[in-house]
Amino acid sequence: MKTVLRLTICLLIFWVNTANCQSKMVTVKGDTYIPLYGRDSMQVTITDFQMDVYPVTNAQFLEFVKKYPKWQRSQVKKIFADNNYLINWKSDIALGDSQALNAPITNVSWFAANDYCECQGKRLPTVDEWEYVAMSNETLPDARTLESYNEYILGWYEKPKTFNNEIGSTFKNYWNIYDLHGLVWEWTSDFNSVLISGESRNDVDKDSSLFCGSAAVGATDLMNYAAFMRYAIRGSLKAKYSMKNLGFRCVQDINK
Amino acid sequence: MKYFKILFSVFVLVMTLASCNSNKSEKASDELAVYQCPMKCEGEKTYSEAGSCPVCKMDLQPIESEDSKILNENDISDESIFNLTSTWNTEEGEKIQLEDLKGKTLVMVMIYTTCKAACPRLVADMRNIEAKIPETSLKDLRFVLVSIDPETDTPERLKAFAIENFMDGEQWTFLQGTEGSVREFANVLAVKYKQISPMDFSHSNIISVFNTEGELMHQQEGLGVDNKETIETILQLTQ
Numbered sequence: 285m286k287t288v289l290r291l292t293i294c295l296l297i298f299w300v301n302t303a304n305c306q307s308k309m310v311t312v313k314g315d316t317y318i319p320l321y322g323r324d325s326m327q328v329t330i331t332d333f334q335m336d337v338y339p340v341t342n343a344q345f346l347e348f349v350k351k352y353p354k355w356q357r358s359q360v361k362k363i364f365a366d367n368n369y370l371i372n373w374k375s376d377i378a379l380g381d382s383q384a385l386n387a388p389i390t391n392v393s394w395f396a397a398n399d400y401c402e403c404q405g406k407r408l409p410t411v412d413e414w415e416y417v418a419m420s421n422e423t424l425p426d427a428r429t430l431e432s433y434n435e436y437i438l439g440w441y442e443k444p445k446t447f448n449n450e451i452g453s454t455f456k457n458y459w460n461i462y463d464l465h466g467l468v469w470e471w472t473s474d475f476n477s478v479l480i481s482g483e484s485r486n487d488v489d490k491d492s493s494l495f496c497g498s499a500a501v502g503a504t505d506l507m508n509y510a511a512f513m514r515y516a517i518r519g520s521l522k523a524k525y526s527m528k529n530l531g532f533r534c535v536q537d538i539n540k
Numbered sequence: 541m542k543y544f545k546i547l548f549s550v551f552v553l554v555m556t557l558a559s560c561n562s563n564k565s566e567k568a569s570d571e572l573a574v575y576q577c578p579m580k581c582e583g584e585k586t587y588s589e590a591g592s593c594p595v596c597k598m599d600l601q602p603i604e605s606e607d608s609k610i611l612n613e614n615d616i617s618d619e620s621i622f623n624l625t626s627t628w629n630t631e632e633g634e635k636i637q638l639e640d641l642k643g644k645t646l647v648m649v650m651i652y653t654t655c656k657a658a659c660p661r662l663v664a665d666m667r668n669i670e671a672k673i674p675e676t677s678l679k680d681l682r683f684v685l686v687s688i689d690p691e692t693d694t695p696e697r698l699k700a701f702a703i704e705n706f707m708d709g710e711q712w713t714f715l716q717g718t719e720g721s722v723r724e725f726a727n728v729l730a731v732k733y734k735q736i737s738p739m740d741f742s743h744s745n746i747i748s749v750f751n752t753e754g755e756l757m758h759q760q761e762g763l764g765v766d767n768k769e770t771i772e773t774i775l776q777l778t779q
Contacts, residue, residue: 287544362618363728394727407720476727477734523727 406534420458620754626721652689
């Protein structure tokens, strides 16, 4: 009997430990909104989901590659990550000197980010989900029309090397989520769904033969320059690219 | 009680060791370096150490062992799409992994069967390519159509689509994945797509050619474009 008890306690402690490693999440209540680019420029409905409060950190990603060596810099398949993957790390399992444990992980490809979230039983947010949470400021769920909101983001675009800052160093938004603006850009699961044009740098012609339905997708609010920049950068990305100012965070569906 | 403790510690030890094992890097293969005279004065005679040839006095040169050049049968190169391990349903109701397509040159495109605008033309482009490939090369070729609408495009539906479009031959394969695996696959092909209404997707029109090892060799972008380069690539690969 005693043995069973002890074993249970051991397992419990173990479980609590692993549960602690999981990053904190909060619930985002769904609603309907009009994104910059949506289905036929129409409204998009978001169902309730949970989102990481902070972007994934260097420390968390370090644990991840230790557990899954296939994502270490020297082991990763070229098809899943380009040469910039974790380029500033000292070795497969050591961060670079200038990289803080609590700074957001960057220089990761979509495949690595996607697998990271899957291994935690989570997933990457969709573009629509990410934009939905990101349109809030400290007090309003949708602050896109406020001048101060747009100025803050554009001000960030001008600041250099914000990817070295620690997580939580920007404002807490309406949903109690930090760092959506002001730290790093973030991967989304369907970043490749943006059809501004074939590839923003390749063809400027929207009516090129590369897409069907491209004319159906257009910007709803061209004043929203900050968001436009985000969509443009997503359009230019490929899944194996790793950029030094591009990180990610995970979300989870709520089981009903 | 004691037994239990011992058992537990052994278990922990084994787990720790097992997790370490996977970290070990492969042994360097150059222990088995072989040297040979560059002039081959003594025919195919080889030496196990560096030195000079006893006949012409030239420095012996290391021979690259052939194994290091040719990949092991089971190895998949870094750039290969066979690194994707998701499982797919074919139109015949079989479950396959992309690796099961290894050994044939692959021509791949992403479509959905309810598409009214671009897909019929994309499918026509695929058939045009097939028509220009000589009979002898066709057997080394697989045309693969991956659905971007895995919810609607069940194996039955894909089969019906295949028959309707005269693409039911052995060289044609239709694949149904999951939302996640299709997204991942599209990312490898750099195909962009988005559901714009329950029935319609907008998507890039790209036909991709892979060699027998699953490495991307050529991509044709756009509809009804000149397929000369695509066909040349395929012919080179199937020779």
